[in-house]
Each structure stands twice: as C-alpha cells, then as structure tokens.
Amino acid sequence: MSETMRTTDRTGSDAALLAGTVIAVRAAGSVLRERFGDVVAHQSRDELMRALAANDDAALGILRPSLTDLRPQARWVEEELEGGALPPGEWWVVDPAEGNINHLHALPEWAVTATLVRDNQPVLTAVHLPLTGETYTALAGGGAHLHDRPLRVSAPAGLGLSIVATSQARPDEDERVVRRVGSSITAMLVDALVVRTAVPATLHLVNVAAGRIDAFWQFAGARADLLPGALLVTEAGGRVSDAEGRPWTPASESFLATAPTIHAEAVATLSR
Template identity: 85%
Template sequence: MPETLPTTDVTASDAALLTETADAVRVAGSALRERFGEVVRHRSREDLMRALAANDDTALGILRPRLTGLRPEAGWVEDELVGGALPPGEWWVVDPAEGNVNHLHALPEWAVTATLVRDNQPVLTAVHLPMTGETCTALTGAGAHLDGRPLHVSPTADLGLAIVATSQARPDEDEQVVRRVGSSITAMLFGALVVRTSVPATLHLLNVAAGRIDAFWQYAGARADLLPGALLVTEAGGRISDAEGRPWTPQSVSFLATAPGVHAEAVATLSR
C-alpha cells in the first residue's frame, strides 16, 4: 500500500512527480515520432495488430521503467482498452500510443499519456502530442496547463453555438452501443453548431480543457482514454458526468465532459 503522507508533502511530492512524468511521456513520444511517416500497410487484422503492438512496445520500453522507478509501489495497468474500477492504492494508467491507428495511417492525431490514479481518483496526468510538441499536464487542485500556460474551458452557454465531439471507444463494439452512438450523433447534429467524430478521445478532451471545443461525450470507454482528459477538463473548470448528468466513475457506461454553460443542454440532448 502507498505511504500515507501529510497533505502538504503529498502536494509537493505530486508536483515533482508530475514534472518527471511529463519528461517520460515526451521521451516516449520522441521515439514514436521517429517511427512516424508513411502509411503502414496491412493485409489482415493480424498484420494490423502486430503493427499496433510494435508502437506500444516502443513507448512502453521507455515509459514502464521510468514510471516504475518514480513510484515502485504503484500498480501497472497492462491493457489500455480495459475499463472499470481499480483495486485500492496507486496505479499507473498509461496509453503508450493514444490514437495508435492514426499513427499507422500517417495521421497526426495521436499522443502518449500517463496518469497516476490513487484509490480510483486521477491525481496527475501528462499528455504529450509529438506532432505539435505540446505537453498538457494536470494536477489535482493545481489546475491544468499546456506547456506551462493555464487552461480554461469555454465560456459558451448555448449548445446551438457549440462545437461538440465524440469518439469510438474501441473496435468491434457491442451493437447496442454502436446504435446508441449513432442516435446520439443525430441528436447532437440537431442541437449543436458542429459535431466532430474521430479518435482518440484524449485529444478531444484536451480541446475541451483548452476551450477550443465545448463538449465531448462517449459511450463505453476505457480508463486510459478517459482518465487523463477527465482530470484535464476538471482542473480547467469543466463539468464531468455521465451522459445522463450523474457523477461519472470508471464503472459508468457513458461519459460527458463540457464547459459548464452547456452541460445541462448537452445532457438533455443526449437523453432524447
């Protein structure tokens, strides 16, 4: 079990830990950037999975020893597609190549993320975007930042003026979830100004935290694609809930992150 420290010591320790975590995701991102270029062709699902695994292994070869060295007592989440609650204590939740399929298709929307979760609450997160060189960080109670600059969610208060986004949680999703995603997009097309649909989730959530878009929602999902953005949005002053407006946890079957001014309208739209 993790050592219990006074609150002031924990805060100072976590701030230093966040700096080291950000350094780790930047180094891993640089390694993946070197692998980026031409479209990686594949003839079968097996070929695709091998290519995805090669990217994951490249980043994990850097992240795992660095992060384990920082918090040797913390657990490690092996599968970035897994959801649900974690056992008590500290855990590293890492996505070594968030948007991996984009990387393989020579698309720039991908990132490296690392989040420390303590008793099922995200404590700190670092998200590095190798194609832009940007690094976003958040620490509970200390705000969210982009390369050191504070992030703030949008002041938008009218869903009809909002840019909103959603993402596909995983391939081969359950048919009921797929149909729910489709109907929610239709509802948002009537309710919002613009609807964006793409992967990965973390980049949309980063944009919510930065005030570039006004809301993001997703059905199903995994810890690794929601926890980093959930902390970024919360620390940037946003609202996090499930799609029906109830408190969100990793066990929830839906996720919604918004600027405060459009939260109620977004919930109403998704509940139709």
C-alpha cells in the same frame, strides 16, 4: 502533523511526480515520432495488430521503467482498452500510443499519455503530442496547463452555439453501444452548432480543457482514453459526469465533459 500539512506534502510530492512523468512521456513520444512517416500497410487483422503492438512496445520500453522508478509502489494497468473500476491503491494508467491507428495511417492525431490514479481518482496526468511538441498536464487541485500556460474551458451561451465532439471507444464495440452512439450523434447534429467525430478521445478532451471545443461525450470506453481528459477538464473548470449527469467514475458506462454553461443542455440532448 495536521491534515493541511499532510495535504500540502502530498501535493508537493505529486507535483514532483508530474515533472518526472512529463519527462517520460516526452521521451516515449520521441521514439514514436521517429517511427512516424509512411502509411504502414496491412493485409489482415493479424498484421494490423502486430503493427499496433510494435508501436506500443517501443513506447512502453521507455514508459514502464521510467514510471516504475518514479513510483515503485504503484501497480500497472496492463491492458489499455480495459474499463471499469480499479482495485484500491495507486495505479499507472498509460496509453503508450493514444490514437495508434492514426499513427499507422500517417495521420497526425496521436499522443502519449500517463496518468497516476489513487483509489480510483486521477491525481496527475501528462499528455504529450510529439508532432507539435505540446504537453498538457493536470494535477488534482493544481490546475491544468499547456506547458506553463493555465487552461480554461469555454463559456458558450448555449448548445446551439457549441462545437461538440465524440469518439469511438474501441473496435468491435457491442452493437447496442454502436447504435446508441449513432443516435446521440444525430441528436447532437440537431441541437449543437458543429459535431466532430474522430479518435482518439484524449485529443478532443485537451481541446475541451483548452476552450477550443465545448463538449465531448462517449459511450463505453477505456480508462486510458478518459482518465487523462477527465482530470484536465475538471482542473480547467469544466464539468465531468456520465451522459445522464451523474458523477463519473471509471466504472461508468458513459462519459460527458463540457463547459459548465452547456452541461445541462448536453445531458438533455444525450438523454433523448
């Protein structure tokens, strides 16, 4: 079999996997939507962690068996906040409640994500927003879509005309990273038109892929909050790198996704 035929067969197989992944994230999203409503009160960190875990467990009860059935040979990343490179092979990288803290506070910015990673490269992803019913998908070499509509990044004339965004990677971040985040926001407030700061990262990244905002950056970060958006933005024609402009991998210490027209300016701002 020729290399072209093998590539075509794999792409077709991955497209079928993506269709099954969409079904799984939508089903998990329905479970979380039923749990959404009033603010979930908590008086201690332990109470908060139990509430977060309850949401994760409810969604994982759908996602884990569904995705395992789709790809039994793929291993499972157990901790959604972990970063760094993965061992070789296939892995499901899942965030069962991306923006879980927002869900508990009755805020609408949360999602369910599932990404298949092959040898540290994301090959397919599905991001479902249960409150709006939107499902964003990307397939390596097959483009990025909102339902059946192709996505395309923006083309701003410069950073000074751009809406940019950043996110907090995780609670209890190292102070060095926190200070770097703060200085980068200040730099972007000077150079960009508007700066948005909120969690979760994935919801900013679907907006970059859809051309609604022009750039997103983050220091540190977990695989689960960056891999879905990395594939969506790349397949929508965007640029993905680290904050210094080098190729991004799950082992990178920073992340930048932009419209190609402002990538160099964004790197320069973040490198100050």
